Amino acid sequence: xxxPIYLYxxxxxxxxxxxxxxxxxxxxxxxxxxxxxxxxxxxxxGLAAPQIGVSKRVLVVDGDVMADIYDYxxxxxxxxxxxVVVESSEKQCEYNEGCLSVPGIYADVRRPESITVEYYxxxxxxxTEHLDKFAARMVQHEMSHLDGVLFTxxxxxxxxxxxxxxxxxxxxxxxxxxxxxxxx
Numbered sequence: 001x002x003x004p005i006y007l008y009x010x011x012x013x014x015x016x017x018x019x020x021x022x023x024x025x026x027x028x029x030x031x032x033x034x035x036x037x038x039x040x041x042x043x044x045x046g047l048a049a050p051q052i053g054v055s056k057r058v059l060v061v062d063g064d065v066m067a068d069i070y071d072y073x074x075x076x077x078x079x080x081x082x083x084v085v086v087e088s089s090e091k092q093c094e095y096n097e098g099c100l101s102v103p104g105i106y107a108d109v110r111r112p113e114s115i116t117v118e119y120y121x122x123x124x125x126x127x128t129e130h131l132d133k134f135a136a137r138m139v140q141h142e143m144s145h146l147d148g149v150l151f152t153x154x155x156x157x158x159x160x161x162x163x164x165x166x167x168x169x170x171x172x173x174x175x176x177x178x179x180x181x182x183x184x
Contacts, residue, residue, distance in 0.1 A: 003038045003052040004182040008102045008150065009171025011184070012050050017146040020056045020081050022124055028058065032079050032122055035060045042179040044100045046138045048145035051101050053184070057082045059142040063135060070134050078129075083119035083143055086128070088112035095137055097151045102170065103177050105163050107155040111140045 006012055020028055031054060039047040039060060046061040059080050063073030093113045098106045114132035117139060121127050131139055141151060152160065152167060169175060173183055 001034050001037055002041050002180065003034050004180040005038065005042060005047075005051050005100050005177070006053050007170055007175065007177075007181050007183045008152075008167055009183045010053075010101075012053050012055055013101055013145065013150060014148045015050065015055050016148050017048075017050050017055045017057045020058050020120075022081070022120060025124060028056075028081060028124075029122070031056065031058055032060065032081075035079075038179075042100050046142040047100065048142045050145050050148075057146045059083065059139075059146065061135075061138040061142060063138065066134060066138075073134060076135055078139070079122040080117070080119040080139065080142075081121070081124070083117050083139070083146075085115050085117050085140075085143065087116040089114040089132075093137075095134075097137075097141060099141070099151055100177075100179070100181075101145075102150060102152055102167070103175055103181070105152065105166055105170075107152065107159050107163065109141075109151050109154045111137055111154075115140060117143075 045065040048059040049056045063076030067074040089112045091113045092110045097109045115136045116130045118128045
């Protein structure tokens with residue numbers, strides 16, 4: 001079911017999400033379905049459970065949305081339940097990020113170029129996967145949501161000052177989105 005996406009200023013986006021209880025398979029399967037349904041109507045490439053108001057460590061990423069720019073992302077779709085980065089590269093790269101919870105704002109963010117992540121997939125099987133380039137960035141961006149961190153927290157201080165008024169406007173509901181959204 002398509003859910004509203006919580007916007008900047010919503011308390012759930014600032015909470016550290018709780019680990020998902022793997023014994024509640026039906027509940028998690030429904031949450032994953034809601035994440036995919038919501039993501040498909042929002043034109044994003046990833047979505048974390050806190051963005052739909054559920055403080056659980058679950059996220060989805062869809063590289064197909066970016067495959068016209070990065071052909072290696074064709075078919076890259078993942079469900080990550082209780083993901084943990086077990087290794088990250090010292091080498092970092094910068095990329096201009098945006099977020100469905102922070103509409104209309106884009107800023108350069110430095111993140112590790114590659115990561116190794118452990119997680120449970122949609123079949124509740126444990127996986128370990130090495131990711132690099134934009135696949136690593138998508139997963140890291142969504143994992144930040146699980147820790148109550150938004151990409152705007154990671155930008156240079158001068159850039160943060162430049163976007164402060166826009167962020168304030170979003171938190172006061174002075175923003176339009178082409179997808180169902182809310183602030184709570």
